[in-house]
Amino acid sequence: MTTTETQELALTPTQIEGPYYKVCSPHRSSLLEPGISGTPLEITGQVLNEKGKPIPGAALDFWQSDDKGNYDMVGDFLRGHVFSDDNGHYSIETIMPACYEPRQARHIHVKVQGVSRPYTTQLYFSDDEDRVKDNFYQKELEVQVSDQPGGRKRGTFNFVIRQVTEQENVTPESLAARVK
């Protein structure tokens, strides 16, 4: 993880949403379903603020293609959201996505939101040789992947997002209190 001169963690870069996001994904920590094909992949990590403090209760909403590069735009196949726990940890079980035209990199889309604006971004994979040919690939968004027994993969990625401060957190009540 990179740090700035002030020793704060660099915020996770945001990226385009793309055309395949759908609201109301299921709340589930595994996107695996009976009969699903592809390489099983577990991604774990933490949601942190820029000072490295864990953010509990952050929502992480994932969507991705299947192992042939198709997105389900009718149902919720390979869509789901989880919440970070008391220590900011999250985990999601899924499969390694395929590439699809015009993309060159395997990627998983995600929206992360704490007491913050939503951070829309994409995750890439350290073992995907073609990732560097992709126009959107950023090293800062790379999941560090390792091979596991049985052909499974495991990856880690920490998100760093900026929470809304007390001062910025305008509610109708607080705004009314300020302007009177």
Ligand SMILES: [Fe+2]
């Ligand atoms: Fe995509």
